[in-house]
Amino acid sequence: MNVADSHVFHGSGWQNPYRVAEYGKGIYLYDSEGKCYLDAIAGTHVVSIGHGVEEVADAVAAQLRKLSFVNKGQFTTAAQEELAEVVTALAPAGMDRVTFPTGGSIANEMALLIAQMYHKERGKPGKVKMISRWHSYHGRTLATAAMSGSAAIRQSIAPYDLGFPHIQAPHCYQCPFHLTFPGCQLACADDLARTLEQEGPDSIAAFIAEPIVGGSGSGITPPPGYYERIREICDEYDILFISEEVITGFGRTGKNFGIDHWNTIPDIITSTKALSSGYAPIGAIIVHGRIWDTFVNGKRKMVPAFTTYSGHPASCAAALAVQKYIARHQLIDRSARMGSYLMTQLCKLAEREPLIGDVRGKGLMIGVEFVQDRATHKPFPRKHQLIETIVKTGLENGLILRGRPGTGVGIDGDHTLLSPPFVISEEQCDELVQRFESTLTQVKQRLKLSV
Ligand SMILES: Cc1ncc(COP(=O)(O)O)c(C=O)c1O
Known part of the structure; x- marks a missing residue:
């Protein structure tokens, strides 16, 4: 839905049409056009037990x-x-x-x-x-x-x-x-x-x-x-x-x-x-x-x-x-176990993806910091709008991400916090990493970044 057609005081994202969220199940969300999204940020680091649990x-x-x-x-x-x-x-x-x-x-x-x-x-x-x-x-x-x-x-x-x-x-x-x-x-x-x-x-x-x-x-x-x-x-x-x-x-x-x-x-x-x-x-x-x-x-x-x-x-x-x-369902133990699996897979991705400078965090709260130069940890200047492009491309690829600028002393630099629901499985962690990797590849092409 276009912001111009709405009476809601939407706070951001005015440039792009809003998708209408229809329902959720586990780690996935579905919009009114039937498109499926992997919710890699659990809403805004909120959803712990997954979407759509009827007993709640x-x-x-x-x-x-x-x-x-x-x-x-x-x-x-x-x-x-x-x-x-x-x-x-x-x-x-x-x-x-x-x-x-x-x-x-x-x-x-x-x-x-x-x-x-x-x-x-x-x-x-x-x-x-x-x-x-x-x-x-x-x-x-x-x-x-x-x-x-x-x-x-x-x-x-x-x-x-x-x-x-x-x-x-x-x-x-x-x-x-x-x-x-x-x-x-x-x-x-x-x-x-x-x-x-x-x-x-x-x-x-x-x-x-x-x-x-x-x-x-x-x-x-x-x-x-x-x-x-x-x-x-x-x-x-x-x-x-x-x-x-x-x-x-x-x-x-x-x-x-x-x-x-x-x-x-x-x-x-x-x-x-x-x-x-x-x-x-x-x-x-x-x-x-x-x-x-x-x-x-x-x-x-x-x-x-x-x-x-x-x-x-x-x-x-x-x-x-x-x-x-x-x-x-012992979901806190599961958050620790799946978190350590996801962390390992993201560290492997960092070995082959030079955009990634740092992977850090604990449990299912894993941050990824993007850099221009892995040797010096130099961030990208704001003019590239890197994190905004990653989030937008992720959404197109059915991967819900969220991130912010500012990694060093100022406002340059980009990072994202991955925080899927605790019910995620190893196979779904693999799916998340695959979609994340292809998103980063597309972003590099889109922004013509040479890293
Ligand atoms: C670490 C942290 N503190 C405080 C807040 C503010 O919480 P709320 O948006 O529920 O007021 C947030 C929201 O995202 C947060 O991430």
């Missing part, structure tokens, strides 16, 4: 027949209570309280509010700012846009500035310090201590980071010891550590949470996508018991940590059915 639809319908909405200040629901038990059982030790926001931006915004109120209850009302990292994305609200550190997004949209500082990302392939692990001695983690000293720790509430970077850094994975060092610094300066697991949570990386790959327990986890697999909008803000205790024993006796549709009964029912499905 049944659970939502049953909930809505019984109860559709209730005032959260006075009532809870069985679905919300059971989901809270399931989620806190998956969370790291001691993280035993959870509230259910409607999405990722609001989860991160609420996490900031919780951190600010935590410090206020402890007599430190000046600790209000968030430190985050370059090469990050935390959402579209003003505060989360100010946290986000994607240079390409920041430069193309608006001058968000709430005075939130950013530290360098643990981006080993394009190390901002031009160092190599382990000789670097985790200079990127120590950048947090340096920034805290410069800013003054009395103004900082928390540090937020995606344990493995999502769409704005496609799978950037810090080296061993990184989050352990981050935890030490947060404790030393009395700031909270928020593990931003909007994508990495609930099995995407082959463990319950992305932070589980390190020996670190955060103060707050925010997570959304794989929780309900996209069957309904819901996220989780999981909070350590000691923060909860501070509020319960504090003066205000309340935390305004929800909005109208938080903990919506239909969304809780959907998430509960999805989490039961994941547990019954």
Whole structure:
């Protein structure tokens, strides 16, 4: 459908007609003209159990027949209570309280509010700012846009500035310090201590980071010891550590949470996508018991940590059915196994495809970075519109991809994050890699790239 014929305020993609999505099954989507697409990005890194699982639809319908909405200040629901038990059982030790926001931006915004109120209850009302990292994305609200550190997004949209500082990302392939692990001695983690000293720790509430970077850094994975060092610094300066697991949570990386790959327990986890697999909008803000205790024993006796549709009964029912499905079919183990198979196949592809500079990530969250020169890691300049052409050509080839510019210090460079549903099989991973390879071959011809 052409954007000109629609009344929807579509936010992007105005140049091309929108395809009308009709139905999905497993890792495939079908449009209204019957064309089949392999969904290599699970919607937007959302769909964990695959498209079209009927038992989830049944659970939502049953909930809505019984109860559709209730005032959260006075009532809870069985679905919300059971989901809270399931989620806190998956969370790291001691993280035993959870509230259910409607999405990722609001989860991160609420996490900031919780951190600010935590410090206020402890007599430190000046600790209000968030430190985050370059090469990050935390959402579209003003505060989360100010946290986000994607240079390409920041430069193309608006001058968000709430005075939130950013530290360098643990981006080993394009190390901002031009160092190599382990000789670097985790200079990127120590950048947090340096920034805290410069800013003054009395103004900082928390540090937020995606344990493995999502769409704005496609799978950037810090080296061993990184989050352990981050935890030490947060404790030393009395700031909270928020593990931003909007994508990495609930099995995407082959463990319950992305932070589980390190020996670190955060103060707050925010997570959304794989929780309900996209069957309904819901996220989780999981909070350590000691923060909860501070509020319960504090003066205000309340935390305004929800909005109208938080903990919506239909969304809780959907998430509960999805989490039961994941547990019954052992899909987190499968995400680890299929992730390691897909990673091996993509590394083999990288050996024969010079456009690919780096393949990285964990589980079914695998980033591919494209370069002009594999020896120097030099990115393509923006004028080539490489990632846009890859995504467009992929769609023509029945392969749904997503990617962003900006790999080094500026907006040059291109990368994509592959994140198929956890139910993908080895044969389907092969099919994904084949379609990806032929897409890259066509793009090189189209853009007349000589690499
Ligand atoms: C890592 C990360 N954080 C936050 C968000 C924002 O979530 P939402 O779009 O649900 O507000 C996203 C969305 O893609 C994301 O990928």
